Amino acid sequence: MTRIRMTVDGVSYDDDVEPRLLLVHYLRDRLGRTGTPIGCDTSNCGACTVDLDGKAVKSCSVLAVQVDGSVVTTIQGLAGDGPSGAWHPVQKAFHEKHALQCGYCTPGMIMAAVDLLRDNPAPTERDVREGLEGNLCRCTGYQNIVEAVLQAAAELKGATR
Amino acid sequence: MSEIDAGMIATEVASEVSDPDGRIEIGRARLRKEDARLVTGQTNWTDNIQLPGMVHMAVLRSPMAHAKILRVDVSAALARPGVFAAYSGADLAAEQGSLPCAWPVTADMKQPPHPPLAVDEVRYVGDGVAVVVARDRYAAADALEAIEVDYEPLPAVVDMEEALTDKVLVHTDAGTNRCFTWPFANGDYDAVAKQADVVVKRRFIQQRLIPTAMEPRGVVVTPLPASEEYTVYSTTQIPHILRLMLAMVTGTPEQKLRVIAPDVGGGFGSKLNVYAEEVLALLVARRLGRPVKWTESRSEGYQATIHGRDQIQDIEVAAKSDGTLLGLKVELMADLGAYLQLVTPGVPILGAFMFNAIYKMQAYSFTCHGVFTTKTPTDAYRGAGRPEATFGVERIMDELAAELGMDPMELRKKNWISHDEFPYETIAGLTYDSGNYEAATAKAMELFDYDGLRREQQQRRESNDPVQLGIGISTFTEMCGLAPSRVLGTLSYGAGGWEAASIRMLPTGKVEVVTGTAPHGQGHVTAWSQIAADALGVPFEDVEVVHSDTRAAPQGMDTYGSRSLVVGGVAVHLACGKVVEKARRVAAHLLEAAEGDVDFAGGTFSVKGSPEASLPIQQIALATFAGHNLPDGMEPTLNSDYVMDPENFSFPHGTHLCAVDIDTETGFPTIRKYVAVDDVGKVINPMIVEGQVHGGLAQGIAQALYEEAVYDAEGNLTTGSMVDYYVPSAADLPHFTTDRTETPATSNPLGVKGVGEAGTIASTPAVVNAIVDALRPRGINDVRMPCSPERIWRALQGGTS
Numbered sequence: 001m002t003r004i005r006m007t008v009d010g011v012s013y014d015d016d017v018e019p020r021l022l023l024v025h026y027l028r029d030r031l032g033r034t035g036t037p038i039g040c041d042t043s044n045c046g047a048c049t050v051d052l053d054g055k056a057v058k059s060c061s062v063l064a065v066q067v068d069g070s071v072v073t074t075i076q077g078l079a080g081d082g083p084s085g086a087w088h089p090v091q092k093a094f095h096e097k098h099a100l101q102c103g104y105c106t107p108g109m110i111m112a113a114v115d116l117l118r119d120n121p122a123p124t125e126r127d128v129r130e131g132l133e134g135n136l137c138r139c140t141g142y143q144n145i146v147e148a149v150l151q152a153a154a155e156l157k158g159a160t161r
Numbered sequence: 162m163s164e165i166d167a168g169m170i171a172t173e174v175a176s177e178v179s180d181p182d183g184r185i186e187i188g189r190a191r192l193r194k195e196d197a198r199l200v201t202g203q204t205n206w207t208d209n210i211q212l213p214g215m216v217h218m219a220v221l222r223s224p225m226a227h228a229k230i231l232r233v234d235v236s237a238a239l240a241r242p243g244v245f246a247a248y249s250g251a252d253l254a255a256e257q258g259s260l261p262c263a264w265p266v267t268a269d270m271k272q273p274p275h276p277p278l279a280v281d282e283v284r285y286v287g288d289g290v291a292v293v294v295a296r297d298r299y300a301a302a303d304a305l306e307a308i309e310v311d312y313e314p315l316p317a318v319v320d321m322e323e324a325l326t327d328k329v330l331v332h333t334d335a336g337t338n339r340c341f342t343w344p345f346a347n348g349d350y351d352a353v354a355k356q357a358d359v360v361v362k363r364r365f366i367q368q369r370l371i372p373t374a375m376e377p378r379g380v381v382v383t384p385l386p387a388s389e390e391y392t393v394y395s396t397t398q399i400p401h402i403l404r405l406m407l408a409m410v411t412g413t414p415e416q417k418l419r420v421i422a423p424d425v426g427g428g429f430g431s432k433l434n435v436y437a438e439e440v441l442a443l444l445v446a447r448r449l450g451r452p453v454k455w456t457e458s459r460s461e462g463y464q465a466t467i468h469g470r471d472q473i474q475d476i477e478v479a480a481k482s483d484g485t486l487l488g489l490k491v492e493l494m495a496d497l498g499a500y501l502q503l504v505t506p507g508v509p510i511l512g513a514f515m516f517n518a519i520y521k522m523q524a525y526s527f528t529c530h531g532v533f534t535t536k537t538p539t540d541a542y543r544g545a546g547r548p549e550a551t552f553g554v555e556r557i558m559d560e561l562a563a564e565l566g567m568d569p570m571e572l573r574k575k576n577w578i579s580h581d582e583f584p585y586e587t588i589a590g591l592t593y594d595s596g597n598y599e600a601a602t603a604k605a606m607e608l609f610d611y612d613g614l615r616r617e618q619q620q621r622r623e624s625n626d627p628v629q630l631g632i633g634i635s636t637f638t639e640m641c642g643l644a645p646s647r648v649l650g651t652l653s654y655g656a657g658g659w660e661a662a663s664i665r666m667l668p669t670g671k672v673e674v675v676t677g678t679a680p681h682g683q684g685h686v687t688a689w690s691q692i693a694a695d696a697l698g699v700p701f702e703d704v705e706v707v708h709s710d711t712r713a714a715p716q717g718m719d720t721y722g723s724r725s726l727v728v729g730g731v732a733v734h735l736a737c738g739k740v741v742e743k744a745r746r747v748a749a750h751l752l753e754a755a756e757g758d759v760d761f762a763g764g765t766f767s768v769k770g771s772p773e774a775s776l777p778i779q780q781i782a783l784a785t786f787a788g789h790n791l792p793d794g795m796e797p798t799l800n801s802d803y804v805m806d807p808e809n810f811s812f813p814h815g816t817h818l819c820a821v822d823i824d825t826e827t828g829f830p831t832i833r834k835y836v837a838v839d840d841v842g843k844v845i846n847p848m849i850v851e852g853q854v855h856g857g858l859a860q861g862i863a864q865a866l867y868e869e870a871v872y873d874a875e876g877n878l879t880t881g882s883m884v885d886y887y888v889p890s891a892a893d894l895p896h897f898t899t900d901r902t903e904t905p906a907t908s909n910p911l912g913v914k915g916v917g918e919a920g921t922i923a924s925t926p927a928v929v930n931a932i933v934d935a936l937r938p939r940g941i942n943d944v945r946m947p948c949s950p951e952r953i954w955r956a957l958q959g960g961t962s
């Protein structure tokens with residue numbers, strides 16, 4: 001067992017964990033942050049994507065002990081405070097552009113899109129398609145996801161102007 | 162991060178209907194009620210469930226495709242810390258039963274036993290051999306490794322034609338690998354082929370696919386030992402069918418079983434089944450008296466969850482020199498895998514009604530041989546039998562056009578059912594109620610610029626451009642709205658095809674719609690709200706939809722086969738109609754008018770000729786709840802049920818056109834343009850319809866270009882994880898141009914036809930036809946799917962493939 005400390009969605013935790021415990025299992029099984037789902041065992045699908053110290057990572061591809069001392073934001077911490085807190089523009093755009101069907105890929109897709117827009121605030125359609133290459137969706141055919149990210153980009157640009 | 166006030170979030174995209182008061186819901190692109198939870202992570206996936214005392218189950222799977230089980234020793238696993246139990250197939254043999262197949266397609270079909278855990282013999286890589294139960298998933302995984310199994314290897318048989326020689330038997334007791342042969346014929350094909358000017362014969366391969374719903378499968382069973390009750394949470398498309406089947410397989414009284422499909426992350430047919438792990442978790446929960454959870458890993462799922470497609474299609478078409486079709490002959494081999502799952506044998510049979518597609522002909526002959534191999538069982542994958550058939554016929558139409566030197570679109574026009582011939586009885590015996598292939602095609606050709614692209618193609622051919630352009634056509638139809646119960650009976654299916662709805666009018670005038678459908682991404686909560694809002698004249702926001710829990714929504718046939726709207730949505734509409742009739746009676750009583758003089762519009766009852774005498778339906782609901790002043794003998798409720806059994810299938814259709822650029826130096830194909838014009842009848846929510854088409858296109862294109870489940874000669878799945886099985890990402894897929902024509906179905910009062918599978922069914926042949934069209938001047942008339950750059954390049958090197 002190894003002692004780790006971590007802030008997840010604004011709450012700090014202090015826990016003993018097995019060194020082999022994946023971050024995503026720590027979030028889901030230990031902390032009950034089940035908003036972040038698991039879609040594969042090979043780090044291909046991106047469903048588990050969270051924000052780790054300001055960067056999107058696949059939380060199935062890191063061990064909980066590796067991120068000792070970090071700040072993690074999951075889909076459940078992206079909106080403003082409270083269960084009906086204000087949505088992030090990417091969340092809002094996913095809703096308005098019908099960029100989700102079953103919603104299983106959605107948390108990872110949204111977290112990856114937030115990261116993409118941080119790196120490239122004015123992406124082209126091609127940039128979005130390539131930027132989200134590590135996140136698989138089986139329902140939407142991606143077209144509305146791409147449109148949602150472009151809409152969110154426009155909105156974020158307007159907000160910072 | 163800038164933030165937006167939740168109150169500012171729009172509730173609708175843009176209205177397409179002329180509806181100045183904004184009161185008609187059907188046809189509006191309402192944003193989905195489902196989304197708020199899903200975009201904020203407030204989800205309830207089966208794997209999220211944690212219960213006091215819950216233990217985790219893991220399944221040890223066979224590493225061999227075919228072997229005798231000599232010994233299973235679980236003692237070392239049991240000795241590990243945190244392990245509660247471990248069982249071999251032999252340990253559970255007396256209680257595990259056999260997994261059900263609900264579709265014995267012929268009277269003499271071979272239906273070998275399918276134990277949830279293999280007892281004597283394993284028959285595919287991934288066949289379950291033992292289970293362990295431990296305190297958490299890591300401990301369970303460790304304990305699996307401590308189980309010892311001795312196998313005596315037997316030969317694998319992975320190729321269908323080899324399997325049909327019966328040299329290696331998958332099930333010795335069956336005596337053959339031929340599970341069934343299912344014939345159908347109308348007219349004398351051989352006779353028309355003799356009169357034909359041209360006969361074209363081709364063999365097409367429908368490769369095996371892995372459905373890959375993004376949520377892996379899982380199940381949680383909570384027992385209440387004192388009363389022998391069980392709640393089963395499962396990642397299933399079919400909570401109602403699952404309850405019935407679990408009762409039958411395990412002997413648990415049906416009324417003691419409650420099945421809940423919580424949030425389900427996609428299915429595409431892969432969750433339309435009754436799986437070994439659902440039975441095993443129930444048995445283990447019963448033995449241990451504790452809640453049990455099992456969740457597959459993705460790689461485990463690639464072996465243990467059904468696969469789709471996998472057919473060899475020998476197709477022959479006979480025609481006159483002017484292009485008039487005379488007949489079609491189809492010989493199918495369908496790879497069933499090692500066992501029959503819920504509807505395995507029925508999937509290829511559905512194709513029997515679809516190979517003839519939208520075309521008129523004098524003779525049709527169809528034979529399907531179901532074949533056992535030592536591979537993961539196949540079953541329904543998006544489209545289930547219909548994409549395979551559509552692929553076969555749309556490909557052979559292009560081959561025939563090439564043979565005749567005709568434009569492939571002209572050939573189709575010459576042979577399709579014209580819009581004034583509906584209703585039309587097809588050569589396969591179905592009655593297509595409506596359709597307008599001319600309209601959809603005209604729209605698609607215009608959006609695509611068909612003539613312009615043909616000109617460009619000609620120029621590139623003449624200039625020997627290294628990038629060649631191919632144009633692919635798919636003028637498809639499908640049968641949806643499964644299904645009239647009587648028809649299912651004639652096809653030997655084990656159940657009916659109806660769907661149930663109940664409307665509960667609450668005292669406050671709000672509405673609960675209880676549906677028997679089980680949505681897992683389709684947006685039924687939103688669409689059913691729109692249907693009920695219109696039928697009852699209540700606000701969209703006032704409607705709640707209850708589903709996917711056999712205790713809250715006790716009657717249902719669930720969600721698959723593009724049936725939910727056509728059967729379940731129509732049931733909601735008709736149940737609302739019954740509510741209105743009851744409410745009219747109360748209104749007439751309260752307004753002191755004859756029932757026949759009371760009109761209902763926009764949620765208000767009013768007396769003909771005196772509009773001031775009126776009552777809103779909400780007030781009627783409250784008055785009925787109070788029951789103080791009702792017509793004599795009336796039950797004090799407006800609640801109503803409707804169980805809808807459709808009179809016919811529905812027949813969505815459309816024209817899809819695909820332009821592919823092929824770099825002849827590298828073989829790399831690029832979809833340059835994709836136009837889909839679909840006619841799905843009346844549309845409840847155009848935004849949701851478009852989304853369904855997009856997703857379907859992605860899966861159909863994936864079959865054409867990217868995906869294939871590959872087995873080696875020993876029966877190992879060599880594409881056993883997402884690393885090797887290529888599910889396309891956003892970067893791999895094009896932008897789609899989608900549009901619609903609207904020819905209402907005449908077989909239901911909403912005029913709807915269904916849309917869930919259209920894109921998948923139509924797109925695969927459109928893409929492959931485009932690729933072959935680009936290569937045809939080089940003497941190439943087929944490329945096996947998936948049409949990878951390597952396969953295209955090899956075809957270019959070797960000519961005809």
Ligand code: FES
Pocket residue numbers: 037038039040041042043044045046047048049058059060061
């Ligand atoms: S679950 Fe992490 S990438 Fe698939």
Ligand code: FES
Pocket residue numbers: 099100101102103104105106136137138139140375426427682
């Ligand atoms: S919405 Fe279902 S996987 Fe993306």
